[in-house]
Amino acid sequence: MQVAVIGLGAMGMGAALSCLRAGLAVTGCDFSETARDSFAGAGGQVAASADAIAPGTQAVLLLVVNAAQTEAALFGPAGCTKRLAPGAVIIASATMGPDDARRLAARAEAAGFLYLDAPVSGGAAKAATGEMTVMASGSPAAFAKAKPVLDAVATKVWELGEAPGIGATVKVVHQLLAGVHIAVAAEAMSLGIRAGADPQKLYDVVTSAAGNSWMFENRMARVLEGDDAPRSAVDIFVKDLGLVAQMARGLDHPVPLASQAQQLFTAASAMGHGRADDGFVIRVWQALTGIALPGENQKREKPKG
Amino acid sequence: MQVAVIGLGAMGMGAALSCLRAGLAVTGCDFSETARDSFAGAGGQVAASADAIAPGTQAVLLLVVNAAQTEAALFGPAGCTKRLAPGAVIIASATMGPDDARRLAARAEAAGFLYLDAPVSGGAAKAATGEMTVMASGSPAAFAKAKPVLDAVATKVWELGEAPGIGATVKVVHQLLAGVHIAVAAEAMSLGIRAGADPQKLYDVVTSAAGNSWMFENRMARVLEGDDAPRSAVDIFVKDLGLVAQMARGLDHPVPLASQAQQLFTAASAMGHGRADDGFVIRVWQALTGIALPGENQKREKPKG
Numbered sequence: 001m002q003v004a005v006i007g008l009g010a011m012g013m014g015a016a017l018s019c020l021r022a023g024l025a026v027t028g029c030d031f032s033e034t035a036r037d038s039f040a041g042a043g044g045q046v047a048a049s050a051d052a053i054a055p056g057t058q059a060v061l062l063l064v065v066n067a068a069q070t071e072a073a074l075f076g077p078a079g080c081t082k083r084l085a086p087g088a089v090i091i092a093s094a095t096m097g098p099d100d101a102r103r104l105a106a107r108a109e110a111a112g113f114l115y116l117d118a119p120v121s122g123g124a125a126k127a128a129t130g131e132m133t134v135m136a137s138g139s140p141a142a143f144a145k146a147k148p149v150l151d152a153v154a155t156k157v158w159e160l161g162e163a164p165g166i167g168a169t170v171k172v173v174h175q176l177l178a179g180v181h182i183a184v185a186a187e188a189m190s191l192g193i194r195a196g197a198d199p200q201k202l203y204d205v206v207t208s209a210a211g212n213s214w215m216f217e218n219r220m221a222r223v224l225e226g227d228d229a230p231r232s233a234v235d236i237f238v239k240d241l242g243l244v245a246q247m248a249r250g251l252d253h254p255v256p257l258a259s260q261a262q263q264l265f266t267a268a269s270a271m272g273h274g275r276a277d278d279g280f281v282i283r284v285w286q287a288l289t290g291i292a293l294p295g296e297n298q299k300r301e302k303p304k305g
Numbered sequence: 306m307q308v309a310v311i312g313l314g315a316m317g318m319g320a321a322l323s324c325l326r327a328g329l330a331v332t333g334c335d336f337s338e339t340a341r342d343s344f345a346g347a348g349g350q351v352a353a354s355a356d357a358i359a360p361g362t363q364a365v366l367l368l369v370v371n372a373a374q375t376e377a378a379l380f381g382p383a384g385c386t387k388r389l390a391p392g393a394v395i396i397a398s399a400t401m402g403p404d405d406a407r408r409l410a411a412r413a414e415a416a417g418f419l420y421l422d423a424p425v426s427g428g429a430a431k432a433a434t435g436e437m438t439v440m441a442s443g444s445p446a447a448f449a450k451a452k453p454v455l456d457a458v459a460t461k462v463w464e465l466g467e468a469p470g471i472g473a474t475v476k477v478v479h480q481l482l483a484g485v486h487i488a489v490a491a492e493a494m495s496l497g498i499r500a501g502a503d504p505q506k507l508y509d510v511v512t513s514a515a516g517n518s519w520m521f522e523n524r525m526a527r528v529l530e531g532d533d534a535p536r537s538a539v540d541i542f543v544k545d546l547g548l549v550a551q552m553a554r555g556l557d558h559p560v561p562l563a564s565q566a567q568q569l570f571t572a573a574s575a576m577g578h579g580r581a582d583d584g585f586v587i588r589v590w591q592a593l594t595g596i597a598l599p600g601e602n603q604k605r606e607k608p609k610g
Contacts, residue, residue: 121515121516122514133510135510135514156513158509160506160510161503166501166502169497169501169502170506170510173496173497173502173507173511174510174514174515174516175516176492177489177490177493177511177517177518178515181486181489181516181518183562184481184485184486184489184563187481187485187560187561187562188478188479188482191478191481191549191552191553191556191558192475192478194556195552195556195558196471196474197465197475198465198466201463201465201475202475202478204463205440205463205465205475206478206482208438208461209426209427209438209440209519210426210427210428210479210483210519210523211426211478211479211480211481211486211519211520212518212519213486213517213518213521214514214516214518215516216482216518244496247496247500248496251496252594253495253496253499253500253590253593253594254590254593254594255496256492256565256569257488257492257565257566258489258492260562263561264561285558288558289558289559
């Protein structure tokens with residue numbers, strides 16, 4: 001089966017390599033020469049532009065940043081749909097609002113293609129091992145056609161319904177939780193440090209108790225290590241919580257906690273930490289209160305306290 | 306060993322029964338005749354007032370609502386300290402701010418008693434089975450003296466340091482996380498329902514993914530069942546997030562997410578849901594948007610959407 005993966009970033013590269021390992025014929029597409037060289041080195045075909053993928057491609061997996069990039073890669077002047085086989089399946093995995101997912105699905109179906117609204121989660125580590133989670137909606141025909149690709153990249157595929165937009169909805173709601181959990185993990189850890197609690201003991205108690213979240217456990221471990229290399233960056237949550245706000249506004253539904261969290265990620269980004277790991281939104285509280293983060297005790301003085 | 310448990314509520318009754326099962330001589334104290342009758346029926350001694358516990362009591366476990374009740378039960382006109390043996394240990398388990406914990410510890414130590422700053426978590430279910438988690442600070446002598454009681458009521462005792470106030474600090478930070486996690490669980494579930502997602506499928510996806518929290522998993526299960534009988538009530542988080550705000554203000558540390566969550570629990574309480582299970586803070590969004598909660602589809606009409 002001839003497939004294409006468009007976007008060889010943190011998620012796309014792992015997914016493309018997983019497809020290769022599964023024995024699919026894969027063209028990886030990215031503007032970045034470094035990314036293309038890396039994928040070619042692993043034995044994949046490469047393309048610098050979406051309209052340069054192999055003719056007759058039967059499935060295209062899009063792991064780009066948002067709806068606009070997805071639309072451009074499909075239907076733009078250099079879009080890939082002109083290279084797809086009739087009845088090919090488009091697996092759209094960028095995080096986007098449900099309105100965009102429905103619009104792109106309608107456009108794809110009008111052009112004779114199958115469409116899967118298929119956002120993913122799991123991060124770069126799970127993508128690399130072919131163990132992503134896919135939360136998808138689409139027709140049974142679209143799921144069937146996409147199966148070899150989904151089997152290669154994911155260990156869990158949620159089939160959420162036939163209507164495009166349901167996958168996007170569930171993903172946006174998921175990001176609401178993920179974003180607030182990261183921001184409140186930082187708020188709590190910072191308050192504990194300010195109060196004189198031992199950060200490691202605080203972490204140990206919380207992760208064994210009812211106050212735990214997946215994000216607290218994962219992201220505060222990085223803060224304790226002082227490791228701010230981005231697995232997922234602050235700016236991703238500026239964007240994703242923006243999608244939450246946009247979707248909620250369209251539904252006349254207030255989201256006070258998500259809105260507050262977005263302001264905190266925006267503050268971190270404004271400070272120049274947009275590309276730091278998202279748990280380092282804690283630097284907003286550090287800037288305000290002068291707390292020392294673990295491993296940084298010698299680096300700055302407490303202005304007060 | 307002669308012990309007393311003051312406060313036979315959701316947590317205290319379970320703890321008192323656990324002490325009985327462990328073979329300790331236990332006086333259970335509560336203003337409520339119903340609670341006393343229940344504990345007497347299980348074979349315990351009872352007291353209607355803290356100054357009526359057995360003379361020479363060597364350990365007193367306080368599971369009352371807050372610092373004021375703790376102080377009254379110890380040092381008030383009908384306080385229990387006059388009945389304690391010299392060198393008895395006071396195990397103060399109500400959630401309170403660290404300043405109150407330090408003040409009560411100093412007063413207890415000045416009167417010749419040992420003091421453990423020992424808030425608990427686990428809920429009524431874990432209290433009933435003697436499986437609470439205790440997050441405690443105090444002197445080695447206080448931990449040693451309290452050991453028979455702690456062994457009876459808890460499976461995990463965190464020894465967080467010698468200074469009173471550390472236990473309270475960790476508990477307050479824990480409640481910050483717990484409260485925000487419950488409120489954002491409700492915000493997300495409500496938004497998902499409003500957007501037309503199936504609530505059960507949304508729950509299944511989130512609880513298997515990185516957006517999960519202990520509270521989302523536990524409390525939204527009750528919302529899906531339509532079961533608002535309080536295991537922990539909305540008003541508990543109005544109070545505990547108030548403690549968070551008080552502690553944070555004293556430390557010059559902003560807590561925007563905790564403050565927003567407290568306003569949401571306050572709104573639920575204002576609507577008359579203060580004694581409902583805390584996950585039913587979702588009724589704030591229901592009131593604003595007219596969503597139908599699971600099991601309530603026939604009970605109210607959507608005003609819009």
